[in-house]
Amino acid sequence: xxxxxxxxxxxxxxxxxxxxxxxxxxxxxxxxxxxxxxxxxxxxxxxxxxxxxxxxxxxxxxxxxxxxxxxxxxxxxxxxxxxxxxxxxxxxxxxxxxxxxxxxxxxxxxxxxxxxxxxxxxxxxxxxxxxxxxxxxxxxxxxxxxxxxxxxxxxxxxxxxxxxxxxxxxxxxxxxxxxxxxxxxxxxxxxxxxxxxxxxxxxxxxxxxxxxxxxxxxxxxxxxxxxx
Numbered sequence: 001x002x003x004x005x006x007x008x009x010x011x012x013x014x015x016x017x018x019x020x021x022x023x024x025x026x027x028x029x030x031x032x033x034x035x036x037x038x039x040x041x042x043x044x045x046x047x048x049x050x051x052x053x054x055x056x057x058x059x060x061x062x063x064x065x066x067x068x069x070x071x072x073x074x075x076x077x078x079x080x081x082x083x084x085x086x087x088x089x090x091x092x093x094x095x096x097x098x099x100x101x102x103x104x105x106x107x108x109x110x111x112x113x114x115x116x117x118x119x120x121x122x123x124x125x126x127x128x129x130x131x132x133x134x135x136x137x138x139x140x141x142x143x144x145x146x147x148x149x150x151x152x153x154x155x156x157x158x159x160x161x162x163x164x165x166x167x168x169x170x171x172x173x174x175x176x177x178x179x180x181x182x183x184x185x186x187x188x189x190x191x192x193x194x195x196x197x198x199x200x201x202x203x204x205x206x207x208x209x210x211x212x213x214x215x216x217x218x219x220x221x222x223x224x225x226x227x228x
Contacts (some may be wrong), residue, residue, distance in 0.1 A: 004118060005029045007048035009039040009065070010080060011057040019052065022107050023114070036060030043069060050118055052110075053097070054080045055088045063088065066095040076117045076156045080105075093196035098157040100193070120182065121156045131166040134228055136205060136214055138166050147205050157182065158201045161194075165215065165225035172218040198223055 006028050008019045013034070020030040031046050033039035037060040043051065055062040062079065069075075079092045079100035089100050098117050101110055121143075131138040135148045143159055145152045154162065164181050165173065173181075175194040202209040216224050 003027065003029050004049040005031065005046055006114070007039065007042055007046060007051045008032045009034075009036065009051065009057070009062070010054040011035055012054075015054070015080075019110075022111075026111060028114075036062060036065030039065055040068060043073070043075065047073075048075060049121075050114060051075055051077045052080055052114075053077050053092075055092060056082070063091055063095060066092065066097065070096040070155075074153070074155050076121055078113055078117060089192075090196060093193055094200060096155045096200070098155060116182075117156070120160045131163065133166050133169045133225060134214065136162075136166065138163055145205070152204050154201070154204060157193075157197050158204070161197050162201060162205070162215075162225075165223065169225045170227040172221045172224045174222040177222065194222075 006023055008016055008023075008030060009032070010016050010019070011034050016032040016034070020032055023030045031042055031048065033042045035057045039051070039053070040060075042048075053062045053065065066077065074096075077092075077097045079089065079097045080103060081089050081092070081100050082103050092100065099113055101113055129140075131140065137146045138159075139145070140163060145154055145159065145162065160182055161178060164178060178194050198215060199209075202212050202215055205214055206212045214226050216226055218224055
């Protein structure tokens with residue numbers, strides 16, 4: 001298996017050093033940046049497999065970085081946030097982040113989140129069939145989605161969430177069910193991200209996101225994909 005590259009973006013040198021040393025010991029190649037502007041250059045040059053991104057930084061913060069970078073690539077992003085940055089967490093998820101972890105965090109929890117996100121974007125074994133429900137087609141191996149014949153660009157988390165729902169049309173999933181299937185483990189705060197991912201997904205695939213045709217809300221339970 002090829003060594004995965006992780007880009008760590010944080011304005012605090014001690015955080016960058018700590019994460020670089022720990023993740024290197026875990027078998028990852030780590031590159032770092034101290035602000036969003038430098039991170040854009042590093043991401044374009046290094047093409048990392050995953051980005052750990054601080055939100056509050058000088059010159060260019062994490063949200064501005066995502067506004068630009070999400071137009072160029074769907075590299076998985078895990079936000080590094082402070083406890084008081086709840087609105088920033090939601091904004092970050094809306095801009096295409098896959099997950100977040102709140103500072104101060106334990107290194108084992110961080111590693112679990114990194115592995116969970118990277119596992120989701122690993123290619124599946126060849127031979128998987130296409131998933132098709134109504135006029136939505138999802139190519140598992142090619143990680144490609146079309147709606148009514150038009151390509152739709154999804155983040156890794158949005159793609160995997162859609163794949164779970166489409167593989168079981170008509171089945172209602174709770175938010176906890178979706179978290180566990182996405183990550184393989186229920187991590188603190190992860191359920192809160194599901195609503196944002198669903199909202200983003202609807203904006204991209206629904207003809208009228210305010211009246212969803214494909215991803216339906218099951219009140220008191222969670223979500224399901226329409227049968228037809």
